Amino acid sequence: ARLQQALKLYVVTDERPDGEALLPIVERAIAGGATAVQLRRKQELGRRFVELGRALRELTRRAGVLFFINDRVDVAAIVDADGVHVGQDDISCRDARRLLGPEKVIGVSAETVEEAVAAELDGADYLGVGAVYPTQSKPDAGFTGLDGLTEIVRSVRIPVVAIGGIGLANAGEPMRCGASGIAVVSAVMSAPDPEAAARALRSRVDAERS
Amino acid sequence: ARLQQALKLYVVTDERPDGEALLPIVERAIAGGATAVQLRRKQELGRRFVELGRALRELTRRAGVLFFINDRVDVAAIVDADGVHVGQDDISCRDARRLLGPEKVIGVSAETVEEAVAAELDGADYLGVGAVYPTQSKPDAGFTGLDGLTEIVRSVRIPVVAIGGIGLANAGEPMRCGASGIAVVSAVMSAPDPEAAARALRSRVDAERS
């Protein structure tokens, strides 16, 4: 239940070339009510990834917000993130667990019930499920939709975070499908006012949860 | 001295799209006398990297040959490689050490005396130094040359493996500059007969060392 609470508004960083520029945006997002942050840098080299990870670790720790690293289990361990988020092509949940130990939180991306159930069996602590809406930011992601999300929520016991195309206009729907939270990229990272964007999304989520 | 012996003929895999195809070539290279193998896959996703790493770990363990993973410290730990090889933009030697512990071997790429001395201070177990000759396979690598190699060998106490443009025609020179071994990519991986290529290179190295 504690993890579930912390997954309510999960902000994933975007791939802007200037990684340093992520820091003030994430800081505003947290001020607005983000409960979890994931650093995703698909092309980042290890040295820089660790530097950014350390900076965000400090920021999220001060704020009492969960902090995840996407994909790189080594970076997650080195910066002492709260956990790692892995996709189906990344290091497996079991291997990540072996490296990180039982205390760290491991999230797994799942597009289908089959992937979701397998991830739960592999020891995932939560699932990132989507895309729930059509999206540009991850064009290679499969489309799960709200029906797929609903089916997955009913098939597993671990918390599910909905991702993909979520913005203020549609943030309530995934929650009504049983998601524990919503993950957003551009809705916060590209917002003119990331704090206001996070605050509006958070109140939408809280409204569905109360 | 045991590490030094095991660095004599260090074969680095190439980036061919079909990773599975590396296995028989590495097997032949080991039969020909390779003493160390490094799996380098700059674009490989984690899941596949681990699979390839496990296959090569088995192969190298059976042969009693050192096995390194390039860059990905997590993959090195998961497949129980003998160690990791990191470049100047990768996870730092200190951070890799924190993750891998004192027993694993950490190699660091160095192009200059400054980088070499810093790496030794950071706890590197060996250095990969080059390019000692002009090369196509790593066009972004700085050029160190045999003079640079000689200078670096004199500046550090840890073993130095020369890399970059080394083939049968010039394999003796880096050894005469004080290198503990030579690292090759295409000279073995692209050879029509990788076993014969490795055998010829190995005897060239052994001749210089005796």
Ligand code: NI
């Ligand atoms: Ni990945």
